[in-house]
Amino acid sequence: MSNAEITEVRDAVADLLAARVTPEVLEAAERDGWAAGVWEPLHAGGFTTVGVPEAAGGAGGSVAEACAVLEAAGAAAAPVPLAETGLLAGRLLASAGLDLPDGPLSTAAGTVALRRGTLSGRLERVAWASAATRLVVLADDPTDGAAVALVDPAACTITLGHNLAGEPRETVVLDGIVPEAMAPAPPGAQDDLARRGALARAAQIAGAARRVLEVTVTYTGERVQFGRPVSRFPAVADHLVRIAEQAETAAMAARSAAVGAGADGEPAELDVAAAAAVASQAAGLVAAAAHQATGAMGVTREFALGVLTRRLWSWRDEWGGERAWSTRLGHTLAAVGPEELWPTLSRGVR
The missing domain is CATH 1.20.140.10 (Butyryl-CoA Dehydrogenase, subunit A, domain 3)
Known part of the structure; x- marks a missing residue:
């Protein structure tokens, strides 16, 4: 993809967000932890899963296009999990051959334990965990190795928290959770x-x-x-x-x-x-x-x-x-x- 095409993606997202990310929306998002009026048009336009292969249910496109979307979102201070849904959780699912569920997703840097098909562990500062439709976690089995697992956040214990900007950064505890889908994680x-x-x-x-x-x-x-x-x-x-x-x-x-x-x-x-x-x-x-x-x-x-x-x-x-x-x-x-x-x-x- 050329620089001009990447710029077009960045400008399209900037135009979409310009009238939607207002001071009132930002204040409400800090209070409620979610901004449906920002997320929905981005999702409808396919911008939330740029960088995730179409075969996995994403919008397709390169990492450069995904980062162009995120650059525009950063400029607008868009209070939604764009990075988490597409470039992070979405691409992690696709790498394991798992399809993307609909709606916002989140993930975290840590791993949880996988024993006999159940997940247990604690993940810190998970972005928008309570607002996500599903969580995508990396799990470690001492016998079978690493796996990518899809989890319903409603089955977890979530402690609310925020970063300095008021964006949700929450603690997620998994206690014997059975994942909705799981597949071996690729190397690295x-x-x-x-x-x-x-x-x-x-x-x-x-x-x-x-x-x-x-x-x-x-x-x-x-x-x-x-x-x-x-x-x-x-x-x-x-x-x-x-x-x-x-x-x-x-x-x-x-x-x-x-x-x-x-x-x-x-x-x-x-x-x-x-x-x-x-x-x-x-x-x-x-x-x-x-x-x-x-x-x-x-x-x-x-x-x-x-x-x-x-x-x-x-x-x-x-x-x-x-x-x-x-x-x-x-x-x-x-x-x-x-x-x-x-x-x-x-x-x-x-």
Whole structure:
């Protein structure tokens, strides 16, 4: 798929969300844990399962297209489990040869125990677990190995919780649960899921960071002090430059990793590690600079900035975070040896 076609996907999702993700919708979603008016049009348009093969019940498309959807959703602060349903849970089901059920899905980085056909264990900070139609979990059997299991969340014990942005992040306890469907997990399923999770958050951070830039530039251009816009003061201009630099860096890293996966492939370890580390670092720098530039206005509820920066602060630590992925990046580069270091950096690892 060409860059122009990926841009079309991103723009289509942005247009769809523009009139639907309002301050009132975001406030209700934080209170109720769900935004049906946002989810339903995305689902009807096929955007919730982009990146999942059509043969498994998804919308088809590449990892790059799926990340384009997530970038647009991140810019809009869309309070729905787009990443969890498609790129994460949906693709995990498809990798095991299982069909997607209808509705929102969720999954988590951890594994649960599988004994005699039943699942037991505890999963922390599961996104939108109580709102999901089904949960997709990785299970480990000491005899038969890893499996992908489809679970009804109503059969689990779920403790409600939220991240800093008010998005549901819940504890799920499985106690002798019989899965609705199950199949052997492909080799490396847990690592593949972790990479997709980190890449998904990098794409969302990239989208939110670009939107932070737009909001901050607009505000500082309209806010006048001492007879001129505050954006013309050197200190504020420095903050705007920093936001622009970091937003562009995050977008380049996330898009490069997504495109590198190819039409049917998985994103490479080196690419995801770089994208996750860069985006996580950028999230903190962008949020700090934006709040410095906007002053007290930036923390008020009526201004859009806080909605975005709370997501940046939350997403940067999910599915790894800067330190974890920087460490993995270092290990990946060290493993290739000194002779291959420059060739690896200059052309990537596939």
